[in-house]
Amino acid sequence: MTVSAASTPNPTRSPPRITFAAASLYLIASTLLWVVGFAVTTFLLLVGVALSITPFGLWIIAAAISTARAFGRLYRGLVHKLFRTTLEPPADRTTSGILAWRRFLLSDGGSWMELAFLFIRVPLALLNLVVGVGLWIYGLLWTLWPLLRNWDDLYTRQPDGTVRRGLHPFGFWIDTLPRSFLVSVAGVLLISLAAWTARKLAELDMLFYRTIISPGRMSVRVRELERSRSYAVDDSAATLRRIERDLHDGAQARLVALGMQLVLLKDSLAGDSADADRLAHSRGLVDTAQQTAKTAIAELRVLVRGIHPPALDQGLEPALRTLAANGPIPTALTVDVPGPRPAPAIEAMAYFCVAELLTNAAKHASARQATVHVAVVGDRLHARVEDDGRGGARPRPGGGLAGLADRIGTVDGTVVIHSPDGGPTVVTVDLPTTP
Amino acid sequence: MRIVIAEDTAILRDGLVQLLASRGQEVAAAVGDAPALLAAVDEHRPDVAVIDIRLPPDHTDEGVRAAAELRRRYPELGILMFSQYVEARFATDLLAHGSRGVGYLLKERVVDIDDFVDALNRVAAGGTALDPEVVTQLVGANRRPGRGETETLTPREAEVMALMAEGRTNAAIAGSLAIGERAVEKHIASIFAKFDLPPTEGDHRRVLAVLRYLGVS
Numbered sequence: 233m234t235v236s237a238a239s240t241p242n243p244t245r246s247p248p249r250i251t252f253a254a255a256s257l258y259l260i261a262s263t264l265l266w267v268v269g270f271a272v273t274t275f276l277l278l279v280g281v282a283l284s285i286t287p288f289g290l291w292i293i294a295a296a297i298s299t300a301r302a303f304g305r306l307y308r309g310l311v312h313k314l315f316r317t318t319l320e321p322p323a324d325r326t327t328s329g330i331l332a333w334r335r336f337l338l339s340d341g342g343s344w345m346e347l348a349f350l351f352i353r354v355p356l357a358l359l360n361l362v363v364g365v366g367l368w369i370y371g372l373l374w375t376l377w378p379l380l381r382n383w384d385d386l387y388t389r390q391p392d393g394t395v396r397r398g399l400h401p402f403g404f405w406i407d408t409l410p411r412s413f414l415v416s417v418a419g420v421l422l423i424s425l426a427a428w429t430a431r432k433l434a435e436l437d438m439l440f441y442r443t444i445i446s447p448g449r450m451s452v453r454v455r456e457l458e459r460s461r462s463y464a465v466d467d468s469a470a471t472l473r474r475i476e477r478d479l480h481d482g483a484q485a486r487l488v489a490l491g492m493q494l495v496l497l498k499d500s501l502a503g504d505s506a507d508a509d510r511l512a513h514s515r516g517l518v519d520t521a522q523q524t525a526k527t528a529i530a531e532l533r534v535l536v537r538g539i540h541p542p543a544l545d546q547g548l549e550p551a552l553r554t555l556a557a558n559g560p561i562p563t564a565l566t567v568d569v570p571g572p573r574p575a576p577a578i579e580a581m582a583y584f585c586v587a588e589l590l591t592n593a594a595k596h597a598s599a600r601q602a603t604v605h606v607a608v609v610g611d612r613l614h615a616r617v618e619d620d621g622r623g624g625a626r627p628r629p630g631g632g633l634a635g636l637a638d639r640i641g642t643v644d645g646t647v648v649i650h651s652p653d654g655g656p657t658v659v660t661v662d663l664p665t666t667p
Numbered sequence: 668m669r670i671v672i673a674e675d676t677a678i679l680r681d682g683l684v685q686l687l688a689s690r691g692q693e694v695a696a697a698v699g700d701a702p703a704l705l706a707a708v709d710e711h712r713p714d715v716a717v718i719d720i721r722l723p724p725d726h727t728d729e730g731v732r733a734a735a736e737l738r739r740r741y742p743e744l745g746i747l748m749f750s751q752y753v754e755a756r757f758a759t760d761l762l763a764h765g766s767r768g769v770g771y772l773l774k775e776r777v778v779d780i781d782d783f784v785d786a787l788n789r790v791a792a793g794g795t796a797l798d799p800e801v802v803t804q805l806v807g808a809n810r811r812p813g814r815g816e817t818e819t820l821t822p823r824e825a826e827v828m829a830l831m832a833e834g835r836t837n838a839a840i841a842g843s844l845a846i847g848e849r850a851v852e853k854h855i856a857s858i859f860a861k862f863d864l865p866p867t868e869g870d871h872r873r874v875l876a877v878l879r880y881l882g883v884s
Contacts (some may be wrong), residue, residue, distance in 0.1 A: 477726065484751055485676045492682035492776035499689055524678070 254314040254429035259364035261310055262437070266350075266357035269303035273350055294337040300347040301337075314337050317438070318369075322346055329652075331627075349445050356437060365560040366435050367426035374419025378412040382564050431508040456641070464642040467635075486528035541583060546628040548579045555587055559620075560594035561602055574665040581643065582615050584608065585661050588636055589617040597621020597657055599642065607666060615661040623655030643667040668791050669713040673704035673730065674749065675722050683717070683777060690784050699723065701733040708744065710736055714791040715745035715768075720757060729742040738764065745790035749774055753800045754806035762805075762883045766874055770796035770834070786834070795834035795877070802832045802881065809882025810834050819861050827854040832877045 280292035308319045322342030398407025497517040543551040551569040556563040593599040599621030606615045627633040637647045645663035671836040695711035722729035748772035770790040786796035830840045839847045
């Protein structure tokens with residue numbers, strides 16, 4: 233189950249203001265990060281692939297991807313700290329449990345992208361190292377040349393056999409203290425060049441991330457949206473089909489039956505209805521017809537509640553109170569929705585999620601009681617359903633929990649299921665207050 | 668008349684059995700799914716089978732498929748399809764091999780039990796019983812260019828044609844439209860002429876006109 237993460241903060245699109253110091257620090261830190269990250273991840277990946285014939289292989293590959301994600305996170309943190317600019321992160325995992333962890337990492341496009349980023353940035357990291365760090369080092373060495381020359385041991389044997397100490401670029405001898413200050417000046421120029429280059433390299437890095445990595449993320453996101461949209465369409469078609477079938481087999485059939493019973497009643501009332509036996513027979517038929525009508529009405533009521541609970545018009549809290557009161561197990565409910573009400577579609581989604589989770593708790597987890605907590609914080613609605621059942625709830629393809637997650641995914645919500653074997657189960661649903 | 672019923676909703680199945688019994692009909696068997704229907708017809712050899720279109724397990728068109736199988740096994744058996752909705756596709760499938768001994772009625776028609784029994788009798792005798800709703804939908808669904816003859820019918824002729832398509836006799840059509848039987852015969856003759864159907868023996872022209880009108884031939 234890979235439900236997209238909560239809405240990503242809008243990445244800052246304007247070019248970041250990069251200071252010399254920040255850029256230089258960035259070059260050094262990011263290069264170090266890449267040396268370590270590349271080494272660790274490559275090592276894990278190689279070990280994982282080598283062991284892929286054993287049960288450990290996939291676990292180690294997942295660990296490699298997880299490591300790549302960690303370094304990606306550090307890298308984005310560094311960029312944010314130094315340049316106050318946000319690079320779009322990959323979607324987070326929304327399930328708990330070690331198996332879900334592995335499944336998520338191995339199947340999540342965004343996570344593989346992190347791994348790819350670690351490798352394809354290597355040439356840029358090398359460029360940073362060679363040009364950025366190299367210019368800095370030489371700039372410093374040259375600037376300090378008037379001091380360093382004392383420890384220098386550059387001797388050149390000249391054609392006339394004499395040995396002369398000092399630098400001689402382009403045939404110009406720099407072997408006196410005043411002349412050594414020329415090197416110092418060149419060093420200062422080199423440092424400014426290093427600073428300028430560092431800025432350009434950092435900008436190039438950002439550009440690289442934004443043009444190669446972010447669009448990759450966007451395409452991953454677009455795929456997620458396409459999947460969730462097609463789910464929404466399928467889901468509403470399935471809902472309509474279910475309603476049609478419920479009506480067909482329920483109220484509609486009962487009304488036809490009621491018609492038949494009335495025909496029988498009419499037959500029974502024809503002729504001399506004063507006959508005691510006939511009268512008793514007619515009364516029996518009326519009872520049956522009455523019962524049929526009652527059942528049809530009750531079925532319609534249940535059906536209507538399944539489409540849209542009338543109490544939801546009053547708000548989420550009254551609707552959830554009704555739900556908890558009529559629910560299959562005793563349920564403690566707290567609702568904290570200050571301020572404006574969430575959008576009707578979100579309220580309905582939250583309601584049906586809670587309803588389904590409570591049904592699951594009673595039916596599958598054999599829970600004796602449940603706690604429901606619903607709160608709106610800022611522009612997010614959180615709903616937590618906790619039960620004391622036997623746990624072990626896992627989203628399975630085509631199963632109820634997977635369907636729930638898919639439905640929530642259609643509005644960019646997330647669901648986190650924590651359900652160790654033996655219980656308790658805690659399911660947290662997070663929805664935007666406007667779809 | 669010996670009848671076998673296939674209807675999966677118990678309350679409707681029981682109601683139908685009671686109603687038909689109250690009208691002196693013999694319900695040889697009332698079953699809930701297609702295999703049981705085939706077995707019951709094999710065993711009881713009824714005059715007519717009343718079949719719900721939606722039967723277990725999938726509740727889609729199991730009844731129609733069972734009807735096709737029954738038609739293959741027992742060409743003389745009357746088949747009355749019975750459903751809560753009219754689907755033009757099923758009606759077309761049903762009439763694909765002609766309208767002999769075929770019926771398609773909405774379940775709610777049971778409430779007019781005498782008309783319903785009348786329709787069953789017609790189907791058992793090799794006639795047709797189509798719900799007015801079925802006729803409307805088929806005419807609508809199969810409307811296409813090149814069927815100019817249907818459009819040349821006068822409003823009265825169209826009314827007569829629709830009732831004829833339902834499977835009514837001339838007397839019933841006359842009664843329903845409150846006109847004389849001679850007038851009905853006159854309209855029908857005019858319809859045959861417009862449909863360019865030469866005189867033949869028996870009811871054959873009538874059947875051809877109906878199928879042409881419904882757009883299934």
